[in-house]
Amino acid sequence: GAGVSQSPSNKVTEKGKDVELRCDPISGHTALYWYRQSLGQGLEFLIYFQGNSAPDKSGLPSDRFSAERTGGSVSTLTIQRTQQEDSAVYLCASSRRQGYEQFFGPGTRLTVL
Amino acid sequence: GESVGLHLPTLSVQEGDNSIINCAYSNSASDYFIWYKQESGKGPQFIIDIRSNMDKRQGQRVTVLLNKTVKHLSLQIAATQPGDSAVYFCAENWGPTQGGSEKLVFGKGTKLTVNP
Numbered sequence A: 001g002a003g004v005s006q007s008p009s010n011k012v013t014e015k016g017k018d019v020e021l022r023c024d025p026i027s028g029h030t031a032l033y034w035y036r037q038s039l040g041q042g043l044e045f046l047i048y049f050q051g052n053s054a055p056d057k058s059g060l061p062s063d064r065f066s067a068e069r070t071g072g073s074v075s076t077l078t079i080q081r082t083q084q085e086d087s088a089v090y091l092c093a094s095s096r097r098q099g100y101e102q103f104f105g106p107g108t109r110l111t112v113l
Numbered sequence B: 001g002e003s004v005g006l007h008l009p010t011l012s013v014q015e016g017d018n019s020i021i022n023c024a025y026s027n028s029a030s031d032y033f034i035w036y037k038q039e040s041g042k043g044p045q046f047i048i049d050i051r052s053n054m055d056k057r058q059g060q061r062v063t064v065l066l067n068k069t070v071k072h073l074s075l076q077i078a079a080t081q082p083g084d085s086a087v088y089f090c091a092e093n094w095g096p097t098q099g100g101s102e103k104l105v106f107g108k109g110t111k112l113t114v115n116p
Helices: none
Strands: A005-007 A010-013 A019-024 A031-037 A043-050 A065-069 A075-079 A088-095 A108-112 B010-014 B019-024 B032-038 B045-051 B056-058 B062-067 B072-077 B086-096 B102-106 B110-115
Touching: A005 A088, A010 A019, A019 A088, A019 A108, A031 A075, A031 B102, A043 A065, A043 A075, A043 B102, A075 A088, B010 B019, B019 B086, B019 B110, B032 B062, B032 B072, B045 B056, B045 B062, B045 B072, B072 B086
Parallel strands: A010 A108, B010 B110
Antiparallel strands: A005 A019, A019 A075, A031 A043, A031 A088, A065 A075, A088 A108, B019 B072, B032 B045, B032 B086, B056 B062, B062 B072, B086 B102, B086 B110
């Protein structure tokens, strides 16, 4: 089956604009994660969804960041009033359940001018 | 070493040699560890994992060693090939976050370059 897909692959925006990043997890995977990867850095956990449970938002850096997961499948990460420091690659991962191997998408490279 | 960090940021080897990438982790309660490979412009790709009740696990050309006494993880790649050139990340499962999920904490990565 298909892997995790993300769109767009690249996004260039102006400071202050809102952006939406999309993630399609692997079918049947109940856990979905968002991470941020700055240039030359490791992955920073942002948010986690598990089934119909309330998401774990403990990694979101500010209230400008939010995410939702509709129907237990597709997820959207929204960044409002983007800042230059938001520039990074945003990676989505899914796993069949919590505590198991995470499969990553190719990421969305966000550039805030 | 840093928390879930890597002792060497870069590693250069000759094709055919064996490579060893090291990682120090900080959380003695972590029960699950993963090595990921990330090629330029791609998302991390699972290589091998190990649970804390094991000290060694082998895959195809790769071996992961876990030393819980000193909180050290290593990835050994046998007969390294040019296609192995990538950034390698170790990750530990930190267990429940404030929100109750289990999250992976990643190191900053080691860049492996394989010279033909």
